[in-house]
Amino acid sequence: xxxxxVIGATGQQGSGVVSALLKTADYAVRAISSNPASxxxxxxxDTHKQAAQxxxxxxxxxxxxxxxxxxDALQGTYGVFFASPSIPAGQEDAQNSEEAKQGRGxxxxxxxxxxxxxxxSGLNSMKExxxxxxxxxGGFYTNLDLPLWTRRDPDGTAVFCLPVKxxxxxxxxxxxFDMGNFVTAVFxxxxxxxxxxxxxxxxxxxxxxxxxxxxxxxxGEPAKFEPLAVEEYLDSVRTDPEMGGPEFAKEVxxxxxxxxxxxxxxTCTGATFQDLGVKATTFDNWLERTGWRVGGTEDK
Numbered sequence: 001x002x003x004x005x006v007i008g009a010t011g012q013q014g015s016g017v018v019s020a021l022l023k024t025a026d027y028a029v030r031a032i033s034s035n036p037a038s039x040x041x042x043x044x045x046d047t048h049k050q051a052a053q054x055x056x057x058x059x060x061x062x063x064x065x066x067x068x069x070x071x072d073a074l075q076g077t078y079g080v081f082f083a084s085p086s087i088p089a090g091q092e093d094a095q096n097s098e099e100a101k102q103g104r105g106x107x108x109x110x111x112x113x114x115x116x117x118x119x120x121s122g123l124n125s126m127k128e129x130x131x132x133x134x135x136x137x138g139g140f141y142t143n144l145d146l147p148l149w150t151r152r153d154p155d156g157t158a159v160f161c162l163p164v165k166x167x168x169x170x171x172x173x174x175x176x177f178d179m180g181n182f183v184t185a186v187f188x189x190x191x192x193x194x195x196x197x198x199x200x201x202x203x204x205x206x207x208x209x210x211x212x213x214x215x216x217x218x219x220g221e222p223a224k225f226e227p228l229a230v231e232e233y234l235d236s237v238r239t240d241p242e243m244g245g246p247e248f249a250k251e252v253x254x255x256x257x258x259x260x261x262x263x264x265x266x267t268c269t270g271a272t273f274q275d276l277g278v279k280a281t282t283f284d285n286w287l288e289r290t291g292w293r294v295g296g297t298e299d300k
Contacts, residue, residue, distance in 0.1 A: 001025070002078040004187060005115070007032045007062065007070075007106060010040035012142065013083040013121055013179040018044065020180030022051050027187070032062035032073050064102045070109035080110045081183050084122035107132060117191045119183055121201075133186050133194040137179065138171035138202025141286050148233055150294045158223040158294035160212045163233040166225060167209070171202035174281045177289075185276040193275060203280045211283055215294070218287045223294070 004021055008014040009031035021027040029051070033041045036059040044059070051057035062073030074080060084103055103120060110118050121135045144150050144160075151159050164170070173179070182201050186194050206214075208225045216223040238246050273279055286292070 001028050001056075002187070003028045003030060003076060005030045005032055005060075005074050005077040005080045007064070007080065008083040009033060010038070010044055011083055012140075012176045013137070014081070015044060015047075016176030016178075016180035017081050017083075017183045018048065018057070018180075020184045021187070022048060022056060024184065027184075028056040029058075030073070030077055031057065031059050032070070033059055034061070034063045036061055064105065067105050067109055070106060071112045074109055074113035074115055077113065077115055079117035079119065079187055080106065080115050081119045082106045082121070083179070084120070117187060117195070119186050121179060121183075132196065133191070134198040135179070135182055135186070135201050136198060137175055138173040138200070138280065140175045141172050141281075141283070141292070142175065144292070144294075148228060148236055152295045156222070158212070158215060158219075158221050160208050160215070160223065160225045160294075161228045162208055162225075163228045163230045164208060166227070167207050169205050170208065170211075171200070171205055172280075172283060172286075173202050174286055174290075178280045181278050182276060182280075185278045189276060197275070199276065201280055203282050206283055214284045215287065218284050219293060221293070 004027050006014050006017050006021075006029055009018050009029075010033060014031075018029050018031060021029050029048075031041070031044060035041060041059055045052060045057075048057040060073045061069060063069045082103065103122065107118055107120075117133070119133045119135065121137060149160070149162050151161060153159055162168075178201055182199070186199075208227070212223040212225040215221070281289070
């Protein structure tokens, strides 16, 4: 049985990875948390109580800002999964960003602990590191719950209002369900096949117009795409701390410009399948599996 350390185990990606790994008897999981006594960490422990009793799941303290704690937490593990936390933009050079620095810190700790396989979810800011498998997720379907991304018109029509062009080339992912499956597949294939590679974890291209059409087909509810103006969207984000404030607005602005600049036919569309044998969830399948609705709830 291989022991895998999951850093960021209480987040959506991390908790999905924990669940997926524990579904097979091949793995034990060490969930790394900066505060194992927190409500989220204890809820994760309660979810996997049986695995913990069987010695296949444990909560361990480890802090991204304190490398020594990570080295201790990773001792005796075969592999590491690290989902980089969201860090406000502030540096132009991605290689010198806080995200990249924390990623390198985790890699150094994993090397010091003798880990054999490192799997990283985030931007491709560690591509120069060898024997590291990088997973780049698409846009998160769960972000569609954001009030500036979807809304209901007074007549009940579901409105998708992302501030992008109607033909924007977008790709999406169920960050909990899909990341769990992809990470498990990466560890199963091992570093000989996946080491040093970057895999997109995202569905095929879906424009926002097509997203609204698929939503209407699956749910039977009237739906349309009616984008907010970019500046209107950014003004709302800048002035509302709950929406992220000025720093997050800068990230969103960069993302919108990136999405709008993508040319048709230039995005990844399933290059991971040959190596890993798994595919990301399509939007219509996600709707059917979760029961998500605009202005409604989803099955977590």
